[in-house]
Amino acid sequence: MPFPGTLTRIPATLAHGDDLTVKQSPCGRSWQIDHGNHTVDTDSSPGRCCLPDVNDPLIQRSLVLKNATLVLLVFAASAAAAAKAADAPKFDxxxxxxxxxxxxxxxxxxxxxxxxxxxxxxxxxxxxxxxxxxxxxxxxxxxxxxxxxxxxLGRFEITGPVALTLNDGTSRQSFAQGEQMAVRAAMNGARMVDFKDAPLVFVGYGVNAPERHWDDFKGIDLTGKLAVVLINDPDFETGEGDFGGKAMTYYGRWTYKFEEMARRGALGTIIVHETGPASYGWATVKNSNTNVMYDIVRTDPRKAHAPMESWIQRDVAVDLFQRAGLDFEAAKKLAQTRQFKPLILKGLTLSAHYALDAQVIHxxxxxxxxxxxxxxxxxxxxxxxxxxxxxxxxxxxxxxxxxxxxxxxxxxxxxxxxxxxxxxxxxxxxxxxxxxxxxxxxxxxxxxxxxxxxxxxxxxxxxxxxxxxxxxxxxxxxxxxxxxxxxxxxxxxxxxxxxxxxxxxxxxxxxxxxxxxxxxxxxxxxxxxxxxxxxxxxxxxxxxxxxxxxxxxxxxxxxxxxxxxxxxxxxxxxxxxxxxxxxxxxxxxxxxxxxxxxxxxxxxxxxxxxxxxxxx
The missing domain is CATH 3.40.630.10 (Zn peptidases)
Known part of the structure; x- marks a missing residue:
């Protein structure tokens, strides 16, 4: 139902934090919207009335909407007027x-x-x-x-062994699939993942959030590099900040981390697993990421998936940072601030080799x-x-x-x-x-x-x-x-x-x-x-x-x-x-x-x- 009355005197946009009040007008036939110094009667023409349901709590209780937008007021008035027509049926x-x-x-x-x-x-x-x-x-x-x-749907599966080798300049160490790392079957259309001595870059929480004035990348080029990234949001551990405290935003979700690194052309993503921020243990990561993977069929899958998407155990990540002359906890603390800049894990590279099978099902x-x-x-x-x-x-x-x-x-x-x-x-x-x-x-x-x-x-x-x-x-x-x-x-x-x-x-x-x-x-x-x-x-x-x-x-x-x-x-x-x-x-x-x-x-x-x- 269109909103009755005149809307032209209501501010087109409302500032963040504004209070608005909806209440019955003195005439009893319409409703007033108060916003700062503005008061607007929803029934500005003679003989017309919004006919709201006065028993509806949305209207009955002089509703104050914090951080509201005009659309909610439009809905409140028009939906209240239509309340009787939209009364819910009984369900069986x-x-x-x-x-x-x-x-x-x-x-x-x-x-x-x-x-x-x-x-x-x-x-x-x-x-x-x-x-x-x-x-x-x-x-x-x-x-x-x-x-x-x-x-x-694309169906993707690693066939045969997964070879993962860390090189710190003096020695080489093999990582076992599902143990030190959990590597997903590539979903970018490739039949083989094969790279040697790719550099590692710590990108903090891997967040680019313009509306929060937050950029973990600071212009770094990730082409040909493996991005090491933390799970969850920058303020998960502190409980306060720009990302809703402990309530996870999408920037904290593992899917966002993979998507953002793919958008930036990274060779791969390595998410550091920590049980608290992830909300589940390593067993869940292992079981969910080392089996058959599925995705929708995309016209350009490389824009959604880097060649390698993976997780790494926290203690392994701590060791990597130590080998690069960095303290993991100190780097994480820095990543919880806007001042963070990407850190090269100097002297460390990773090589990977594994074959893939890809099919399309419907x-x-x-x-x-x-x-x-x-x-x-x-x-x-x-x-x-x-x-x-x-x-x-x-x-x-x-x-x-x-x-x-x-x-x-x-x-x-x-x-x-x-x-x-x-x-x-x-x-x-x-x-x-x-x-x-x-x-x-x-x-x-x-x-x-x-x-x-x-x-x-x-x-x-x-x-x-x-x-x-x-x-x-x-x-x-x-x-x-x-x-x-x-x-x-x-x-x-x-x-x-x-x-x-x-x-x-x-x-x-x-x-x-x-x-x-x-x-x-x-x-x-x-x-x-x-x-x-x-x-x-x-x-x-x-x-x-x-x-x-x-x-x-x-x-x-x-x-x-x-x-x-x-x-x-x-x-x-x-x-x-x-x-x-x-x-x-x-x-x-x-x-x-x-x-x-x-x-x-x-x-x-x-x-x-x-x-x-x-x-x-």
Whole structure:
């Protein structure tokens, strides 16, 4: 719904840190926006009124928005006016249970990409979207869309031994694959990695963050060099600084380190592993980086991947620094300041030699569409990944199928239920996309492929709500999201949940970087406002203690194990209630003229602002 009244007297931009207040005007027919010395009445023409829902906490409580942007005020007023039209339907807990039961049955063979399990899963999803009355939203062939988006994936594997040799000028030392170093199969299209005596350069945390006035590179040319880089952000250890304290930004994520060094033409990247900053031990690094690797098929993979991508144990790195006449801890402390400059590890070189096999496999994203009634070229998206781990090593009972009931049968069941709800109601003003993604378990690759090859323009995608591993254990008093990020879309979700007396519980471990581990992230990285919704832990029956215990039990006993199976005693009432909230947020946004954004200091703000012309 367009924002009623006159907007011309509201400042076009708001300074970082400004306070804004929304309150009912004295006439009782409209709403005032106060910003410093400016007061604007949203109903400036005689006889018109915003008609807000006075029971909506977003309006009822003289809302003060710190560090807000004008778009949130536009949304608040227009969505409040449309609140009755967008009241959420009730969702069917039994049908949620049925979908999870079907998708996680042995018949679907663990839903691995490029298998018979994928064929069955894709067919089931298409049948459900058709029955819900939605339109195909996938690849455009001629003038018609298919139900799927073809996702070509590269499969990369090291064949034979990995030879890694350190030369300090007086002696040579061999590093064992998976022990001193963990080297990934090259994903730049090469059939062989072979270089001799490449110099090593310490680039600190390897961050280039213009919005934070931070540059670890200081103009150094990395061509032909191996960049040694620290994991996490410069202020992880101090807990304060320009990168959100212990809450990891994307600059701290290992994927950023690899991407940034590739952009700078480095021969390779060597990330120093430390358990605290990484949030996991060396065993995880070894198991995740020394096996088969996957990536989307890229037109120029060398821009995304340096020839060598690797990790090194901390004690080995300390030894390297000592051989170069440097103190590792002192260098790390220096890297936590803006004054840091790259340090050459003098006298040290590394040689590498290993062969590779590369293949292309094909998988599918499934996409369904509700075309918008007024603005069909603007989009709101719900997403969830359909894939799991397929058939693998047996557990103690001999079961070899990794069924993935919670991960992510629950998210897909939620996506289908939301599609059914939208299919029964009049189309909103904007189009709504339902995207079931492949290859999340391979590294968010279905989402990465969509983000690199969008079916619908990212600039005109108003927001994305992702659902991953929801809890089938009954209703809670709260909800959470993956990771820590500041964006208008989260503010809208928090306000909507308050109408159900459901509180927001921030990620208890933002330093672990979970924001970057779910399918919303490839879209967020390109500036699209995106969040991944998670079930809460404050159970109506049992409280936080019971919720935490259940989460820990699932992580220990069932996560990525064959035992992640549907159970008859599960309660989907909590999921059904949460879908009312998610429907409300999506429907309000789809009936709004607002364009949510990231906070001014977000690493994703610049990408969103750069696409502003696409929204005019």
């Amino acid at each position: 807990a039994q049908r949620l249970s049925h979908d999870v039961k079907v998708l996680s049955s042995d018949e679907f063979e663990g839903r691995a990409p490029n298998t018979t399990g994928e064929i069955k899963t894709v067919a089931y999803l298409i049948a459900q979207f058709k029955a819900a009355g939605l339109q195909p939203g996938g690849d455009l062939v001629g003038r018609k869309r298919r139900w799927t988006q073809d996702v070509p 998988s599918k994203n499934v996409a369904a569409l509700v075309p918008g009634s007024a603005h069909p070229d603007q989009y709101v998206m719900y997403s969830a990944h359909w894939d799991h781990l397929g058939v693998g090593l047996p557990d103690a009972t001999g079961h070899r199928i990794y069924n993935g009931a919670v991960d992510n049968g629950t998210g897909i069941a939620a996506l289908l239920e939301l599609a059914r709800a939208y299919g029964k109601r009049p189309a909103p003003q904007r189009s709504v996309v339902f995207l079931a993604l492949t290859a999340e378990e391979k590294g968010l690759l279905g989402s990465e492929y969509y983000a690199a090859n969008p079916l619908y323009p990212l600039a005109r995608t108003a927001g994305v709500i992702n659902m991953d591993a929801l809890s089938p254990t009954g209703p809670t008093r709260n909800f959470t999201t993956s990771g820590s990020a500041k964006l208008d879309l989260l503010d809208l979700l928090v306000a909507k949940a308050a109408r159900w007396n459901v509180a927001y519980a921030p990620d208890p471990r933002p330093e672990a970087g979970s924001f970057f581990r779910s399918d919303h992230f490839p879209l967020a990285k390109r500036g699209v406002p995106a969040i991944s919704f998670g079930s809460g832990n404050d159970w109506i029956e049992g409280g936080v203690a019971a919720g935490k215990a259940a989460k820990e039990a699932y992580t220990t006993n069932d996560y990525h194990q064959p035992s992640d199976q549907w159970r008859a005693n599960w309660s989907f009432a909590g999921m059904a209630r949460d879908l009312e909230i998610l429907y409300g947020v999506g429907a309000d946004l789809a009936n709004s003229s607002a364009w949510p954004n990231w906070s001014q200091d977000s690493e994703f703000r610049a990408a969103r602002d750069a696409s502003a012309a696409g929204r005019r």
